[in-house]
Amino acid sequence: MQTQAEGSLKRVFRDNALKATPQRLDVLKLLMTSGEHLDAEEIYKRLLKKKKNVSRATIYRTLEVLVEYDFVRKLDFADGRMRYEQNQNPDEHHDHMVCQVCGKVFEFFNPQIEALQEAIAQEINFQMLSHTMHIYGICSACGDSADPVA
Amino acid sequence: MQTQAEGSLKRVFRDNALKATPQRLDVLKLLMTSGEHLDAEEIYKRLLKKKKNVSRATIYRTLEVLVEYDFVRKLDFADGRMRYEQNQNPDEHHDHMVCQVCGKVFEFFNPQIEALQEAIAQEINFQMLSHTMHIYGICSACGDSADPVA
DNA sequence: AAATTACATGAGACTCATTATCATTTGCAG
DNA sequence: CTGCAAATGATAATGAGTCTCATGTAATTT
Ligand SMILES: [Mn+2]
Ligand SMILES: [Mn+2]
Ligand SMILES: [Zn+2]
Ligand SMILES: [Zn+2]
Numbered sequence: 001m002q003t004q005a006e007g008s009l010k011r012v013f014r015d016n017a018l019k020a021t022p023q024r025l026d027v028l029k030l031l032m033t034s035g036e037h038l039d040a041e042e043i044y045k046r047l048l049k050k051k052k053n054v055s056r057a058t059i060y061r062t063l064e065v066l067v068e069y070d071f072v073r074k075l076d077f078a079d080g081r082m083r084y085e086q087n088q089n090p091d092e093h094h095d096h097m098v099c100q101v102c103g104k105v106f107e108f109f110n111p112q113i114e115a116l117q118e119a120i121a122q123e124i125n126f127q128m129l130s131h132t133m134h135i136y137g138i139c140s141a142c143g144d145s146a147d148p149v150a
Numbered sequence: 151m152q153t154q155a156e157g158s159l160k161r162v163f164r165d166n167a168l169k170a171t172p173q174r175l176d177v178l179k180l181l182m183t184s185g186e187h188l189d190a191e192e193i194y195k196r197l198l199k200k201k202k203n204v205s206r207a208t209i210y211r212t213l214e215v216l217v218e219y220d221f222v223r224k225l226d227f228a229d230g231r232m233r234y235e236q237n238q239n240p241d242e243h244h245d246h247m248v249c250q251v252c253g254k255v256f257e258f259f260n261p262q263i264e265a266l267q268e269a270i271a272q273e274i275n276f277q278m279l280s281h282t283m284h285i286y287g288i289c290s291a292c293g294d295s296a297d298p299v300a
Numbered sequence: 301a302a303a304t305t306a307c308a309t310g311a312g313a314c315t316c317a318t319t320a321t322c323a324t325t326t327g328c329a330g
Numbered sequence: 331c332t333g334c335a336a337a338t339g340a341t342a343a344t345g346a347g348t349c350t351c352a353t354g355t356a357a358t359t360t
Contacts, residue, residue: 019327019336040317055339060318062337076228078282080347081317097276106274113266117285120258125290126247132228133283135267140275169307169356190346205310210347212308230318231346302360309354320343327336 005032005071005088012069023054027062028071028086037075037083037096037105077105077134095132099139106139155182155221155238162219173204177212178221178236187225187233187246187255227255227284245282249289256289 009028010020026047031038038046044059063084066072070090075083077098095113097106113133121128159178160170176197181188188196194209213234216222220240225233227248245263247256263283271278 014328017336021327021337023338053338057319057340058338076226078226097271097274097278099276100279106276108270110266110270113263116260116263116266117283120260121247121285121287124247124256125293126249126256126285127288127293128247128285129250129287131283131285133267133281135271135276135278135281137271137279138277143275143277164357167307171308171356173309203309207311207348208309304359305355305357307354307356310352312350314349315347317346318344321341323338323340325336325338326334329334330332 003029003032005029005086009069009071016069018065023052023058024062024066026050026052026054027059028066031066031072031084031086032088035086037077037085039081039083041081043084076132095134097135097137097139099142100136101138101142104139104141153179153182155179155236159219159221166219168215173202173208174212174216176200176202176204177209178216181216181222181234181236182238185236187227187235189231189233191231193234226282245284247285247287247289249292250286251288251292254289254291 005028006025009024013020013024027043030043030046034046040056040059040063043063044054044056047054047059063072063074067074067084070087072084073087073093075085075096077083077096092109094107094109097108098104099106117131118128155178156175159174163170163174177193180193180196184196190206190209190213193213194204194206197204197209213222213224217224217234220237222234223237223243225235225246227233227246242259244257244259247258248254249256267281268278
C-alpha cells in the first residue's frame with residue numbers, strides 16, 4: 001500500500017529528475033504519520049529505531065528537498081535547531097503556540113490576523129511571500145499543575 | 151555627555167552587583183545610535199573599527215545581560231544568527247518585515263493583531279509570555295526596480 | 301589614595317547543528 | 331540489462347555561540 005503523499009512524491013520527483021529513494025520515502029512517511037514537529041536528530045533516531053538505513057547527512061539533504069517541493073515545512077522555534085512538519089495542504093498554513101515548559105506545540109489559524117498581515121504589508125508596498133507567527137508561553141496543563149508535564 | 155540609557159544602565163547594573171564596563175557601554179551605545187538590527191559579529195566588527203577594545207566572547211556575554219535587563223531585544227530572523235536591537239521602551243514592542251532581497255527591516259505594530267493573539271491564547275488557556283511575528287518578502291524598492299538594492 | 305575582591309574580560313578551546321566533500325552506490329530511463 | 335546522473339554514507343569542515351581559566355578592573359572598603 002502506498003500513501004497519497006508517497007505517490008505524489010514519486011510523481012513530482014520523477015518530473016524533476018530527482019529520485020524517489022527509500023530514504024526520502026522513509027522521512028516523508030515518518031513526518032506524515034507522526035504529525036509532530038520534529039528536528040533532524042529526532043527523525044534520524046526514530047528511523048534508526050525502525051531499522052531504516054539512513055545517515056544524518058541524508059536526513060538533512062532529504063528535508064531540504066522535501067521543503068523545496070512543499071511536502072514539508074521547516075519551522076524555527078528559536079531554540080537552536082530547526083523543526084519539520086508535514087505540509088499536507090500547501091495552500092493552507094497555520095501558526096504555532098509553543099509551551100516553554102513541556103515543549104508541546106499547538107496549532108492555530110486565524111483569518112483575521114492573516115488579513116491584517118496582508119493589509120500591513122500592502123501599506124508599504126511590501127510583497128509578502130511568507131510569514132511566521134509564534135506565541136511562546138505556558139500551556140494550560142503546565143500552568144494548572146504545580147507538577148507540570150508529569 | 152552621557153545618554154539616558156547609559157545612566158539607566160549604570161543604575162540598574164549597580165543595583166544588581168553588575169559592573170558598568172566600557173565594553174557594555176560601547177555595545178549599548180552602538181545599538182542605541184545605530185537603531186539597526188545587528189548580529190553579534192557585525193557589532194564586533196563595528197566596535198573594532200571604532201578602535202574599541204572588545205572580544206567576541208564579551209560581545210555575546212554583554213548582549214546576554216543587556217537582553218536580561220531589557221536594554222536590548224534579541225531577534226530571530228531564521229537565517230542562522232540572532233539579531234539585536236535597542237529596546238528603548240520595554241512596555242511597547244513591534245514586529246518586523248524583512249526584505250529577502252536587500253535585508254532591510256521594517257517595523258510595525260498592530261493593536262488588532264495583538265488583541266487577536268491574546269484572544270487565541272486565551273481560548274486554550276495558554277499563558278502567552280511573548281510572541282514573534284515576522285513577515286518575509288520583497289520591499290517596495292526591491293520590487294519596483296529590475297536592479298534592486300542598487 | 302591604596303587595598304580588596306568579586307565580577308568582567310580576552311584568548312582560545314570547545315560544542316553542536318548543519319553543510320560540504322568525495323568515493324561508492326543505486327534509481328531508473330533507454 | 332546497462333549506463334550514468336543523482337543520491338548516499340562516512341567523515342571532515344564550518345560557523346554561531348558557549349565555556350574555561352588566567353588576568354584585569356570597577357566599585358567598595360580601609
Ligand atoms: Mn504545525
Ligand atoms: Mn525592530
Ligand atoms: Zn506545557
Ligand atoms: Zn529590499
